[in-house]
Amino acid sequence: MRKIIISLSLLVAVCFGASAQQALWGGQNIVSPEIKADNTVTFRYVAPKARTVQVSGDFIKPTKTKINWGGREIEMDVPVPVDMVEKDGIWEYTTEALPSELYSYSFVVDGTPNVKDPNNVYLIRDVASVTNVFIIGGGQADLYSVHDVPHGSVTRRWYSSPTLGYDRRITIYTPAGYETGKLKYPVLYLLHGAGGDEEAWIALGRTAQIMDNLIAEGKAKPMIVVMTNGNPQQQAAPGETQEGFYKPAMMGGAPATQPKATFVEAFPDVIAFVESNYRVIKKKSGRAVAGLSMGGYHSQTLSMTYPNTFDYVGIFSAGGIRGDGQDEAVNLLKAQRDNGFKLYWIACGNTDFLYQGVIDYMKKLDEIQFPYKYRESDGGHIWRNWRVYLGEFVPMLF
Amino acid sequence: MRKIIISLSLLVAVCFGASAQQALWGGQNIVSPEIKADNTVTFRYVAPKARTVQVSGDFIKPTKTKINWGGREIEMDVPVPVDMVEKDGIWEYTTEALPSELYSYSFVVDGTPNVKDPNNVYLIRDVASVTNVFIIGGGQADLYSVHDVPHGSVTRRWYSSPTLGYDRRITIYTPAGYETGKLKYPVLYLLHGAGGDEEAWIALGRTAQIMDNLIAEGKAKPMIVVMTNGNPQQQAAPGETQEGFYKPAMMGGAPATQPKATFVEAFPDVIAFVESNYRVIKKKSGRAVAGLSMGGYHSQTLSMTYPNTFDYVGIFSAGGIRGDGQDEAVNLLKAQRDNGFKLYWIACGNTDFLYQGVIDYMKKLDEIQFPYKYRESDGGHIWRNWRVYLGEFVPMLF
Helix, strand or coil, X not given: CCCCCCCHHHHHHHHHHHHHHCCCCCCCCXXXXXXXXXXXXXXXXXXXXXXXXXXXXCCCCCEEEEEEECCEEEEEEECCCEECEEECCEEEEECCCCCCEEEEEEEEECCEEEECCCCCCCEEEECCEEEEEEEECCCHHHHHCCCCCCCCEEEEEEEEECCCCEEEEEEEXXXXXXXXXXXXXXXXXXXXXXXXXXXXXXXXXXXXXXHHHHHHCCCCCCCEEEECCCCCCCCCCCCCCCCCCCCCHHHCCCCCCCCCCCHHHHHHHHHHHHHHHCCECCCHHHEEEEEECHHHHHHXXXXXXXXXXXXXXXXXXXXXXXXXXXXXXXXHHHHXXXXXXXXXXXXXXXXXXXXXXXXXHHHHHHHCCCCCEEEEECCCCCHHHHHHHHHHHHHHCC | CCCCCCCHHHHHHHHHHHHHHCCCCCCCCCCCCEEXXXXXXXXEEECCCCCCEEEEECCCCCEEEEEEECCEEEEEEECCCEECEEECCEEEEECCCCCCEEEEEEEEECCEEEECCCCCCCEEEECCEEEEEEEECCCHHHHHCCCCCXXXXXXXXXXXXXXXXXXXXXXXXXXXXXXXXXXXXXXXXXXXXXXXCCCHHHHCCCHHHHHHHHHHCCCCCCCEEEEXXXXXXXXXXXXXXXXXXXXXHHHCCCCCCCCCCCHHHHHHHHHHHHHHXXXXXXXXXXXXXXXXXXXXXXXXXXXXXXXXXCCEEEEECCCCCCCCCHHHHHHHHHHHHHHCCCEEEEEEECCCCCHHHHHHHHHHHHHCCCCCEEEEECCCCCHHHHHHHHHXXXXXXX
16 A cells, blocks of 8 residues: 555645645744743744834733723723844744743734734634634643543534524534433533624633543533524624624624524523433533623523523623612522522632622622622633633533 | 613623723724625735735736745746735725635735734634635625525544544534434545645635535535545644644644554544444445545545445546556556446646646546546636535535
8 A cells, every 4th residue: 555556745745836836834934932841932023124023912911001992091901012122034022931821912013913923823713803822831721722532522503593583603512422422411501702702612712622621530520512602693603604704893894783682582592402402401400501701691691580491600700780670680689599509600800890890799699698609810801711710610510 | 681680781881891901803993805896805904114015815816936846946826916005004905806706815014924914804724824815705606605594514523543543633514404314414525635634625615615505505415524634644633633733744843753554544444433423324325535636636546445435536636646556556446447436526727737647647547448527627726626626526426
């Protein structure tokens, strides 16, 4: 077989030529980001004619910055881009030693922001922005990395939502062994934040890697994770709909239409789909719901609106009861309390702009003796926290 | 429900603030690419301090260009970047009216190539390069777009390859209705080119959209499409392995290791996995194999090495018999001919650098009265052709 027929090495060589025809190479023989043994990271960007090149990203300690936001001045933790230094046309910046984490970054070239690193093919979209990513291993981020363990499957498929009146896209993680086994599995419904979609948790959330690793270590029970689209006016993530490769709403495209129902009203369609298409435990003790930010609000609301549906609730970085309907909410929470459940887990970063809302919400829960657990972390309204929370929440389930 | 509990609009507004905290917006209120009603396309790039900005992409008619390739001068069809014009810090270029197609592009800023468009979140990796993409509808590319039709599922999962000695990642398309039905389906094994992986056909190949649309129109039979990784030294696509977010081999990273077997030798592991995990027709009449470039070579070789396995063979833009082993190949082809099959379909672009090899291969087939069909298209060794070929090949199957 080895010597056979068509010289594969020649063909591959020729196909490399084909690649050139399509300009498949980044074309630059430099390494960026270069992750060194001491966990310092060097970024490089080739731009001999640029006057300034900076790098921005979540490896930079954020600075409290006043931002004009919709005419209102608010203070936010923002990473301020750092200057890179040019030598022979290559701009460089080396970080301090970074803690183990998954990081996002981009360059600012002559003041133009959001310039991707052509030497790094790893890009993740978050809402309406795409950034390069890299991982520093040896700690927390090992949970987000691929290891030599049994791997679950990740399926993108569509389900029918009669309540909303159209088919919608959904992402589903099934644990290793699901397809060839006979067991029934519990289900975690995992919800994204405002502007996100059914790709958010599987991309920046690293859900498949986290689940694979926790299950392999025996720290979490094998379960199915359902990542639905929390925007009832959307059929699917940007680019996955009939609208084509439109500019996402948060970049000024695809104006929102008025949906026929709220996400919470339409959620029974998701459960009905999952429970008729997968071998799952169809009772409260086999269902969990958790989400970040808007998805945390969704988890709160779903769990009190359908008090016989979820025994486990995770509320990540979400504010509490506000505005109208406080009395109604309190009544629903009391009913949920009386109805019982196994876990109501609230988590928030101590510099999150929603932090005070979370504290106020827990005061309300205390007033009605509503049982919950609280996890406070460092940091703000950021994916680092949500990955950490997922990794801590999942082992408590089922 | 509408008035309930937590003011969703307020929460969403606040979460938009959260987005700002993460710099989720592209931050530029311009549209790029802007696709106009007459199918001209305007690209825009904000760079007030740049001296030159150009746009490159496959919408540009390629020019024959001499390239120094590994010390050897070869002539290739290469798109030459076109100059953009600056006004008020925004660089612009408008194309002629473009035929319906999926296009890739990037910017060249002050000579630095491969700069992505920050106003376009749609990026596809091809081998070791990432480019922005857009679609011009109204013709061929409607086949590559999402329509309001029943959608199949796309699953990324892992299978065990005892022959290679490790688990490997695989992408599987199942047609709409597969999960809840009882029918057995035929299978198309669809193979990528050199440097590609199990993401190639589903990303730039638009396999899921092509299959959904052809099946919905009644032009293709419902079938399962299996997209495996053709590099036996790889477990998975870049970033999906234990190696982490390494620099792909073609960018100078991840040195190839010597695999225990060739892709062709290990292929029975793929079939065994598919046939024990899916409801499929387990005979020759229910199996097709097709591939582009190196995957075309793989399809040739698989179909003659295992002459009782595939009734349908598609060879896209692949050269023919070369080097050593010609006699052995001719003997295998004669046996394959005598054994019989239903379709042997060869396709190539008339400016493909492998074109002459394809012509020579067909001469060899003619000499031994080996039956085949030939489809010649315009253009070179490019994804446009491979999407077209897939759309024409699939309706002839099963």
